[in-house]
Amino acid sequence: MSDPINYNAFTRDQWKQFANATALPLTPESLRQIKAFNDRISLQDVQDVYIPLVHLLRLEFDRYRQLQKDKAAFLHQAPHRVPFIIGIAGSVAVGKSTAARLLEVLLNHYFVGQRIQLITTDGFLYSNEELKKRNLMARKGFPESYDMSSLIHFLNEVKSGKPLIKAPLYSHKIYDVIPDQFEYIVHPDILIVEGINTLQLPTNEQIYVSDFTDFSIYVDAEASLIETWFLERFELLLQTAFQDPTNYYYPYAIGDHDQAMRKSKQVWHDIDLKNLEEYILPTRNRADMIIHKTYHHRIDRLLLRKY
Numbered sequence: 001m002s003d004p005i006n007y008n009a010f011t012r013d014q015w016k017q018f019a020n021a022t023a024l025p026l027t028p029e030s031l032r033q034i035k036a037f038n039d040r041i042s043l044q045d046v047q048d049v050y051i052p053l054v055h056l057l058r059l060e061f062d063r064y065r066q067l068q069k070d071k072a073a074f075l076h077q078a079p080h081r082v083p084f085i086i087g088i089a090g091s092v093a094v095g096k097s098t099a100a101r102l103l104e105v106l107l108n109h110y111f112v113g114q115r116i117q118l119i120t121t122d123g124f125l126y127s128n129e130e131l132k133k134r135n136l137m138a139r140k141g142f143p144e145s146y147d148m149s150s151l152i153h154f155l156n157e158v159k160s161g162k163p164l165i166k167a168p169l170y171s172h173k174i175y176d177v178i179p180d181q182f183e184y185i186v187h188p189d190i191l192i193v194e195g196i197n198t199l200q201l202p203t204n205e206q207i208y209v210s211d212f213t214d215f216s217i218y219v220d221a222e223a224s225l226i227e228t229w230f231l232e233r234f235e236l237l238l239q240t241a242f243q244d245p246t247n248y249y250y251p252y253a254i255g256d257h258d259q260a261m262r263k264s265k266q267v268w269h270d271i272d273l274k275n276l277e278e279y280i281l282p283t284r285n286r287a288d289m290i291i292h293k294t295y296h297h298r299i300d301r302l303l304l305r306k307y
């Protein structure tokens with residue numbers, strides 16, 4: 001990728017110098033939490049990339065809080081806490097949810113006393129039943145497959161300080177939105193919103209998801225690498241589906257392995273790669289920060305928006 005003019009680009013070695021020398025080391029408990037959700041995460045990445053990123057987020061968060069206070073004073077309003085929202089965008093299977101969960105653990109560690117919550121926009125996909133009715137099963141993940149007005153309404157409630165907000169949940173295991181199960185969002189100081197559409201501009205809404213995000217990150221990699229990560233994740237899903245007939249992937253898990261892999265490749269090419277090229281990649285240059293990954297998920301470059 002040639003660097004866009006409105007970004008400063010850093011190699012990993014340059015970026016790691018930006019860590020705050022006084023930052024406390026991670027506790028064994030935080031390290032355990034990181035390993036617990038993905039034991040393949042490189043702790044070197046955490047050190048070199050994520051600790052400086054958390055430091056930058058601290059600057060952004062403090063500046064945001066101060067601005068909210070000053071604005072309230074200007075408007076003669078009582079000061080009120082408005083959640084800071086971090087958006088994480090990128091292709092299907094590029095590692096958004098892994099990055100988001102890692103950030104959640106790190107923010108909990110470093111932002112002492114602040115409440116951090118995480119949601120994924122997958123929960124705002126229409127159910128498979130609804131997608132079938134709309135003939136959109138082959139367009140899952142494309143802009144029209146999301147209930148965008150619900151997502152916008154949800155984010156508006158978060159920013160308005162509503163005390164208890166329900167966020168719908170999605171499960172890769174059932175390949176559908178989970179009926180009647182929700183995540184409860186309760187007065188977060190920081191909400192991480194992860195999803196392929198967090199930087200998109202849907203044509204039929206007047207407000208966009210990005211109007212609510214205070215810092216946005218795009219996780220980037222070559223499409224051919226993302227394909228391998230997509231296929232690896234598919235194989236992992238097959239392994240867990242093996243003993244569970246209710247799992248969406250069960251028929252693939254007990255059937256012919258090569259045939260299942262061919263099907264997965266086809267899904268990548270016909271749906272997720274198409275979505276990446278047509279709708280996700282064009283949003284990359286709206287992000288405040290681009291994190292570029294190479295082989296084995298290693299982060300090699302970081303781009304930070306200048307203005």
Ligand SMILES: Nc1ncnc2c1ncn2[C@@H]1O[C@H](COP(=O)(O)OP(=O)(O)O)[C@@H](O)[C@H]1O
Binds near residue numbers: 041091
């Ligand atoms: N930093 C990482 N190190 C190792 N594996 C990773 C990393 N990030 C993601 N993965 C793996 O890549 C696959 C896709 O990641 P995931 O977070 O599910 O992507 P997304 O949320 O973008 O669809 C998963 O199998 C995940 O375990």
Ligand SMILES: CC(C)(COP(=O)(O)O)[C@@H](O)C(=O)NCCC(=O)O
Binds near residue numbers: 091
């Ligand atoms: C639910 C998704 C749109 C979002 O994916 P995620 O970013 O969570 O990996 C995607 O996993 C998906 O189901 N795409 C449709 C084609 C497919 O991969 O089955």
